[in-house]
Amino acid sequence: MNNTLVAIVIGIVAIFVGYNFYARRIDRLVIQADPKRATPAKMYMDGVDFMPTSRNVLYGYHFKSIAAAGPIVGAITAAALWGWFPSLVWLVLGVMFMGWASDYSAIALSVRNDGNSLSAIAHKLIHPRTRQVLFVFIFFYLLLVAGAFGTLVATTLNNPIVPLGIIALGVFGMLAGQLLYRAKLDLILVTLIAVGGTLLAVLLNASATGAVATAFKNFNAWLNGFAPPKGALITVLDPTRPAGQQDVAITVSLVFWLLFMFAFCYLGAILPIWRYAQPVNYIGFWITALTVVVAGLGAILAFWIKPGGHDVSTFTIPTFVGFGGPTKVLAVSGAIQPLWPMLFVTIACGAISGWHALIGSVGTARQIESEEDMLPVGGGAMFSEFTLGLLSLLAVSVAVTTAGTTSTAVAIGRFADGIAGFLNVFGISKVYGSAIARAAFVVIVITVTQLLFRIMRVTLAEWLGDRAPIFRNQHVGTLISMAATTLLVVSGTWIYIWQLFGASNQLMASLSLLVVTVWLVATHRNATYAALPTVFMYVTTMAATLVTGYNLWVTIFTKQLGKAGHEIAVVGSFLTVAIAALLFVAALLIAVDGVRAIRRYRRQPIATAPEPGRVTA
């Protein structure tokens, strides 16, 4: 039971049953997808945003847009806290009953509403203020994503075996942009140069005792020399670590790599998109796609092939830690991690995600050629992302390590070791496999993060630009977003930021499902398939937000407030709590308006077609 093959078979069965026996039924009976109905892509074709596109292309596009670090990190963290079994169960049930429904319905909703965005439809169907509340919600949601992802990237880059590949990614990204758009070179040639060069840099930096890694190690040591004795700028408390190891240093080198990430993303946010962000994403795609595909095949074959006599298919972490998580570890700080609701927000993408609904409604829905494509594109891409979450869970489950700690460095290392084991099935050395996995991980995260800062800048400009024109300045908007992210990162409460991000992400999914439910009720269709996940996710995510607030209070404020050297951690945590409260109130407002809208639409009689020849007023 506890091996990769069984988990993969469970995953395949879940996809087959969920797609064929549930999703298709909803598509046929509730949404009633009709290939004869004109889609917005055809009605409002403008050759850019509204453009009928092949379902295969659109499936690839939608999958690429939704697959980021969420399914990877969520599975890693949850497996450490509660064991692999509950994580697997939630991934399977989440995607079968909620995940595909959220993605698919957001696309269907937009297609049936002239290609409008979720916020525009909420404005029309629920209440005008819903749109404004949604914008506020989205900004802070993005900030949490940036905080969580920023910590992941900075922590990984702080490892001396990682940076060269990412530096190469930036350099080759610029070069690829120049070669493609200025020199007009062939795409395949540019791909070979850029992807090959970046991979070479990753491999050059792979060995911990190699010249490049040693140079980065010395560089980090030199940086940390500015804050003796151990380079700690500040010390923060990580309540998920064992007793005696909870004081964690925020080192100078960590802050340096955080700033490096900001510089990387700053270029992405400021430069024309073709010059940097797009080519970087393109190179990143090949690196992650190659890693994921080969590792996925390795996970399947690992059951039969034992490289060097080592078994890399059997799970080594506990099946089930307990309903309260690693209580012995948590008891030291007083934090709580109950399986419900925290598991359901720790694994966000891979099971269900609000980000997908946002992307689906404004990007994918406007390119749907036929209503028959909505399910294979929206539902299909979500089921595919589930496989990415499953692969991460398998990778972390077969890596030999200790359970119960959610330290970012340990979690990423565990993921990289697991992927290296799967790559080892094909004869790729574990040293290189681990380096490739880490690089692929950073690439996935950093490419999304640069997009985040671009969106946050635009959001700030739109939100506050009228009141204070300075926010319209792209540099100011980007720098403010980065400053707020820094505060979150150096607060040292990564696990809480991650869980709060998960909660806001799932809440976003509930909001999108709420809008779908209102639409289904307004059009007198059976809304049960959307309403039940809405209620479950709403209650779960609101409860998770409260638990996170409680954890911050118990582990940060009562233990660190007033202590010298802990000021930044306290301020950062206060910001996190404030964001949690804001999201809670915003979600509550939208829910109240949503319920009122449902009642309003329920009272409306079903409009019937007039009899032929009869004149109606």
Place this chain on the structure above:
Amino acid sequence: MESEKKKKRGLFGVFGTAKEVMYGMASHDMSRTALRTRASMEHLFILITMGDLLGVPILPPYYSLRLMPYVVPQISTWKRRMLRERDLTDVLG
């Protein structure tokens, strides 16, 4: 239309599908960005030359009329894009 949509079967069909999916993942986004950049430039040009169609007269009608034949094919999509309601989340698309 139907003849255009004839699907390839067998191995060629699988290869074609895989090719399209790969294109969707790797390059579709780049194509859209390039198209968007071009469209922005074109829209700016039409706004300057044909702005009075939307009530924004910039160029004297004489030049607008001279340019009219070249711009006619794009006017409908241009008006659609210029007058479409947008919001923050459009940045994500």
